[in-house]
Amino acid sequence: MSSRRQDSKKAETETPRRTRRKRQVVGATSRVRVLSAEPRPQTSTPRTQKRATFDIAAPRLVLNPWRTTRDWKASRPKFAAAVLMVVLLGALYAMFNADLFFVGEPVVIGNKIVPSQEVAQVSGMRGWNIFFVEPRVVENAVRTLPEFKDVQVYVTLPNTLEIYTTEREPLFVWEVAGKNYWIDKDGIAMRPRGMVHNGWHVRDAEGKAVKYGERINPDAFNAAVSLLNAWKEAPKYFEWTKEHGLTLREEHGWLVYFGSASQMQDKVTALNIVTTQLLKDKRTVAFVDLGSGLPYYQEIAAKPSK
Template structure:
């Protein structure tokens, strides 16, 4: 081996020993002692016999010496990562009051909870009285009973359902329901059906509106036309039942007769002959039903005017104005 190589290696070795002696606080690099041992063994072998005797060393010992440095590097890396991820500390200004949004949301949630508990526990939100308008024949107590909202919570009152319930009553033509806040939580305005005439069957007496719908008689109305079911005919009970209805042709025919002959106060009704009237002159006249009462009344007056001076009528039937029929009780002799 050239001399310059040995000289340079020797210089570097001496310099390293000098640094070790002067800087004791600097720890040798891992594996440096093992490398130095191997180099010295190789030099000794060259100087001696010519054989190369490699020194034996423990690999596990070298790895163990290297572990503290490796562990320290990984630890420092983790520390740096944790420091970068750690959020910066907040600095609160002195003299100002800061409120967390968590506190605000908690207060709002608690207030809403208390409000809901109050809605369902306080008596002021349960219906015990209502405001009613538009009543004429019905009483306010009856409308309140028909609405069926007593002691119900305001949240469970359905306006459409209450309106349908009220309109199912025969005396109520239309209803409007409004739900609000106390004190007038429920407001009801009704429009009652007006009676058109009085219908009598035996001892029962009811009102009929213009469409023939049966209603309970609420008071005496002497100004209304009375229609009495023929007592000689069997009375069907279903005519006076709830939500029952009389043929509209009967109702319209009776009102037209009343308008054509104002002196009529009471009419008879026969299922076969229709509407009838007892003439004060002593006979019965039947007009049938329908809207052509003006024609029938004219035919009746023409028959009476032509024959009254000569005959005494027993019954006159003009239900078919094209073929009127009448009976004669007696006739004056010429």
């Protein structure tokens, strides 16, 4: 046992063996290749040019594609389709360029205020091909005129363009900022075209000018409409101010302040009662105020006798 342990210890302590180096022979020459100092002549080889060749295949022209009856029968449907297509193209060209299919003067129906020539000019369809007329576009163009509440357009072959209109009915001549407007029952401002049939005229003393198609002062408009609904025989001329509201001059010469549109029927009833009493008492008043709560009036002092 002791000898084995000693052998194992010796094996662990043994150093690795060194590899032997090759001995160099003294006096031996190294293998070195010596080049001569003279330059080596360069030999140039002539370049050969290569040319590319192409094969061009020309189409074969066949002057008679139907050499046999069988070829003709096989190609007959294609030939008929080609002829039919040419005929259809010619018909379409003639249809789009024939004078028969061009719109002359549009037919305007339902207009009483706006002339038909003005409607036709606004539509812009005079001289157009009937196949290129879009009814929606024409309707939107004619609706730019504020006098129309509704517009419908219909197209009929060969060249008929019908424009059906529904006009706004003017209710007042409205004066504001030095300009006159026609006003319908919805308060829409329109271009004035003379006097309205009922002759009512409203002057907004403190309002601002509006554009055609816009709404006017709603407070003044509502007060005027309420008064006309409550008093059919009212005077034809009204005036609106922020201080007194709707104002008019009564047939006996005094001013009447109605204020806003609220309780207009009660105000008209109170005016009739006050007027009867004033005439009975033979009083001369400057104004009657009905818009500040209870009605009251201001009497004009009698002139002293000389």
